Amino acid sequence: MRNFRNWDVYKNAKKVVVFIYSTTEQLPDSEKYGLTNQLRRASISIVANIAEGAGRSTERDFKHFLTMSLGSSFEVEALLEVSADLNLIEKQNQESLLHELGVIQKQLNAFITKLK
Template identity: 50%
Template sequence: MNNFRELKVWQRAIDLATLIYSLTKSFPESEKYGLTSQLQRATISVSSNIAEGSGRQTKPDFKHFLSISLGSLYEIESQLVVSHKLKYISEKEVNMAITEVSEIQKMIYSLRSKL
């Protein structure tokens, strides 16, 4: 349907993944297979599902993959809150990341409504 690389929402999702990977570098080693892994997998899922959905043949299929991306974004938001409560990231970092998550959520909702 679309060249996903041209989608602003995909580009922002890639930027979010970069941000999340940067934030999780400072997490304790004990979280390597826990919160670090969960956050990294969820953030990769966002851009991956946008890309996969854009390659589908129908708009309902694309909407489905956008819904999966939204679910991953809500997962990331929840995990960021836990990360902050555990003092793995600062108030400033969690606010910055959640703001970016919220912006991408809005973009996906907007894209879905246009399909």
């Protein structure tokens, strides 16, 4: 059994979820079912796929879920860029989140490579 709660990548991904939630609180109500919802769902998907993959019995399945988590991190990245282009989030928040996502992406890539 893998204890995902101790992994830095899981802890960092949880921090991003919290940051995404606080950042999207500032988005207009017209984005509640658009960017707000999509950013929140994609960020939660990063964390959820790490946890779900940890519960899988084979390394192949585990790697699959880590890959899905990585994909979700890139989805969040793209959504942040769109949000910034639309002037919906502050540049400083975008830059902080992109930095954190970069760290998570490197950690996930290293984990996936290790499983190959």
